[in-house]
Amino acid sequence: MRVVLEDGGTLGVMDTRDAIQKARELGVDLVEIASNAQPPVCKLIDYGKFLYEQKKKAHEAKKHQVTVSVKEIKFRPGTDEHDYSYRMERARDWLQDGDKVRAAIAFRGREMTHRELGAKILKKLTADLVDYGEVEVAPKMEGYQMFTIFNPKKVAKPETKKAAPKKESEAPAQEKKKAPKKEVVVESTEPKAEPKAEAKAEDEIF
Numbered sequence: 338m339r340v341v342l343e344d345g346g347t348l349g350v351m352d353t354r355d356a357i358q359k360a361r362e363l364g365v366d367l368v369e370i371a372s373n374a375q376p377p378v379c380k381l382i383d384y385g386k387f388l389y390e391q392k393k394k395a396h397e398a399k400k401h402q403v404t405v406s407v408k409e410i411k412f413r414p415g416t417d418e419h420d421y422s423y424r425m426e427r428a429r430d431w432l433q434d435g436d437k438v439r440a441a442i443a444f445r446g447r448e449m450t451h452r453e454l455g456a457k458i459l460k461k462l463t464a465d466l467v468d469y470g471e472v473e474v475a476p477k478m479e480g481y482q483m484f485t486i487f488n489p490k491k492v493a494k495p496e497t498k499k500a501a502p503k504k505e506s507e508a509p510a511q512e513k514k515k516a517p518k519k520e521v522v523v524e525s526t527e528p529k530a531e532p533k534a535e536a537k538a539e540d541e542i543f
Contacts, residue, residue: 338351338353338356338369338376338377338378339351339374339377339378340356340359340367340379340380341378341379341380343365343380343381343382348381350376356379359381360381363381366381366382366383366387367379367381368382368384368387405437406437407436407437407438407486408437408438408439409438409441410425410427410428410438410441411424411440411441411442412424412441412442412443412455412458413443413448414444414448414451414454414455414458416458421461421462425462425466428440428462428466428470428487429465429466429469432466432469432470432487432490433489434489436489437473437486437487438466438470438486438487439484439485439486439487440459440484440485440486441482441483441484442454442455442458442459442482442484443482444481444482444483445481449481452478452483455483456476456483459485460476462485463485463487466487468490469489470487470488470489470490471488472485472486472487472488473486473487473488474486
C-alpha cells in the first residue's frame, strides 16, 4: 500500500505490517482513503479526526447544493375561471420560490374527445406565467393526462450605476437660478463729445 502523512507528505509504498508499525510509533491510525487505487492509499491520521473531516466536507457540499422540487397543479377540461385563477396564482408563487411546476389536465371518459379544451387551458397558463417561468416540457399527452412543466425564470439583477462625483466648479442648478444677476456699470473716463452743430442753410454747397 501507498502510505501518506497527515500533512500531505508520503512514505511511499510499504508492506501492510510495516505501515501498521509506523502508525503505532506515531500514535495514530492507519486509515484507507483510496481503496480503488493501485496500490491502495492509506493515511496515517487519527481516526476520530478523519471522521470529523469527512462529516465537515459532506456538510459543506450539502450547504452549497441547490435543491429544486417539482410541484403540481391539476385542472379539468371544465375548470371554471375562479379555480383556474387560484391554481395559476399558486403556480406563480412556486416559480418565484425557485420550484418547478407541473401543470396537468385530467380527462375522464368522453372528455378524451375534447383534448383541445385542455390544450387551451395550458396555452392560457403559459401566457399568464410568461414573466415567471419558461416551458421546459411542451404540452403532451401521458395516458389520460395532458401536462406541461415550467422552469423558474432567472431574473437578472439590475446593475447599480455609481453617481459621478460632482466637480467643485459645478454649482447646483437651483442655486444658479436663485443667484440674482449683478449689473455691471462701466464708467468711461473719456470726455463726452459735444454735439455737432447742425449745418446752416448757407453752408450747403450747390
